[in-house]
Amino acid sequence: MTDVLRRGRASLAFSFFVQGATFALLVTRIPAIQDRYGVSDALLPAFLAAVPILAGVGSVTTEQLVKRIRPSVLLRCLQPVVMLALIGVGSGDRLAELGIALAAFGLAVGGLDASMNMLGVSLQRSYGRSIMLSFHAAFSLGGIVGASLAWVGAHWHLALWVSYLPVVAVLLPAVLVGGRWYVDAGTASDAEEAAGGETQSVVFKLLLPLCLVMTFAYIGDSTVSNWSAKYLKDVLGSSEQLSTVPYNVYMVTTLLGRTLGDAGVRRFGAVAVVRLGAVVAAAGFAVVAVASGAWVGMLGFTLLGLGLCVLVPQTFAAAGRLFPGASDAAVARLNVFNYVGFLIGSPLVGALGDTWSYRGAMLVPMVLVLVTLVYARSFAPRPDRYGGEHERPRTADVGRGSNGL
Numbered sequence: 001m002t003d004v005l006r007r008g009r010a011s012l013a014f015s016f017f018v019q020g021a022t023f024a025l026l027v028t029r030i031p032a033i034q035d036r037y038g039v040s041d042a043l044l045p046a047f048l049a050a051v052p053i054l055a056g057v058g059s060v061t062t063e064q065l066v067k068r069i070r071p072s073v074l075l076r077c078l079q080p081v082v083m084l085a086l087i088g089v090g091s092g093d094r095l096a097e098l099g100i101a102l103a104a105f106g107l108a109v110g111g112l113d114a115s116m117n118m119l120g121v122s123l124q125r126s127y128g129r130s131i132m133l134s135f136h137a138a139f140s141l142g143g144i145v146g147a148s149l150a151w152v153g154a155h156w157h158l159a160l161w162v163s164y165l166p167v168v169a170v171l172l173p174a175v176l177v178g179g180r181w182y183v184d185a186g187t188a189s190d191a192e193e194a195a196g197g198e199t200q201s202v203v204f205k206l207l208l209p210l211c212l213v214m215t216f217a218y219i220g221d222s223t224v225s226n227w228s229a230k231y232l233k234d235v236l237g238s239s240e241q242l243s244t245v246p247y248n249v250y251m252v253t254t255l256l257g258r259t260l261g262d263a264g265v266r267r268f269g270a271v272a273v274v275r276l277g278a279v280v281a282a283a284g285f286a287v288v289a290v291a292s293g294a295w296v297g298m299l300g301f302t303l304l305g306l307g308l309c310v311l312v313p314q315t316f317a318a319a320g321r322l323f324p325g326a327s328d329a330a331v332a333r334l335n336v337f338n339y340v341g342f343l344i345g346s347p348l349v350g351a352l353g354d355t356w357s358y359r360g361a362m363l364v365p366m367v368l369v370l371v372t373l374v375y376a377r378s379f380a381p382r383p384d385r386y387g388g389e390h391e392r393p394r395t396a397d398v399g400r401g402s403n404g405l
Helices: 003-027 030-037 044-065 071-091 095-127 132-155 160-181 188-194 204-235 245-268 270-290 294-308 311-322 327-355 363-379
Strands: none
Touching (some): 003 030, 003 095, 003 132, 030 095, 030 160, 044 095, 044 327, 071 095, 071 160, 095 132, 095 311, 095 327, 132 245, 132 311, 204 270, 204 294, 204 327, 245 270, 245 294, 245 311, 294 311, 327 363
8 A cells, every 4th residue: 555545544534523523513503693693583494405406516616626627626625615605604794695605515515515525435446345434424523522612612602703713724725735644536527548448337227225314314414413412311311411412422422433433334345334334323213202310311412423423435435336337427416416415314304303203203314224234235346347346456556646646
């Protein structure tokens, strides 16, 4: 394994970390953003929905851009835009300024998510073994750090821009420097070259099972992020202070599961890990639904973190294996369903909770996560025309960094 690939992996992991911190700083301060701009409760959902919708547009646009621009170049351009948009959210005064900042954030974050995962899939191909979960573990770690910094800002009643500016001032230069070592090894164009110029297009019918798994995973994730505190307080009768704990527990167990997950994939295979993750996540939702008290509910959210954490990284990796000659396009299209799940999950659980019961509402994402078992075979490595596997490293890919190394 060359130093170029090692540096590329470290710099990409740092990019995932920064994105996790940036996203957490935004979403955990939504009440403060609402107060700063005077956004009404009726208008707030429209602002929040606009971000994932525009992110989906950004992801689709990235699919076209990477035909002319390497993903590493896009990533180096988009990550600063996301961080500067965060400053814009925290420093404006009028609704129009908030709308512009959130629009920039949404469009850029869609391209950022897509390009990061494109590079992760290509690096995994060059490594010849599972490393995708380690990148998403860095994202989880960044989320924990960002949420902690947001808590500090809220605790000390700091203005939003005062909370955001020091973080961006430290991380933005580091991202610009680290971006010099991004590696485009094993991208779709390289795979096409290695296959003798054969082209490959993304057949949506073949990608659809992975799109469904991605959607179901994010429905589960958005259920935890949006409803865990309310569920513990209103349904299980916890204190307000204790109700803030489940999401933190979920994030920590997500980090733990992703840190250990690559070793599990290498030993037992992606299919077994995905199946186990789906079963553990479904068990978590079941425990939450029948919990008699707050601590039992906490156990359920712990299981959810351990189960759901493996699904998204492995879905991106499976898309790269399924379309080795068009992995960038497959990842960009698959990434859209990240936002579809996010848009569906929170309103779905809220509507079911209001019209039926929140305990019953938890059974819906449980069933959807279990449907992943039906599509688990889509995560199996696929032999190429030479009898190998798509993730086997190719010497032609090694050393092709974004800085020309």
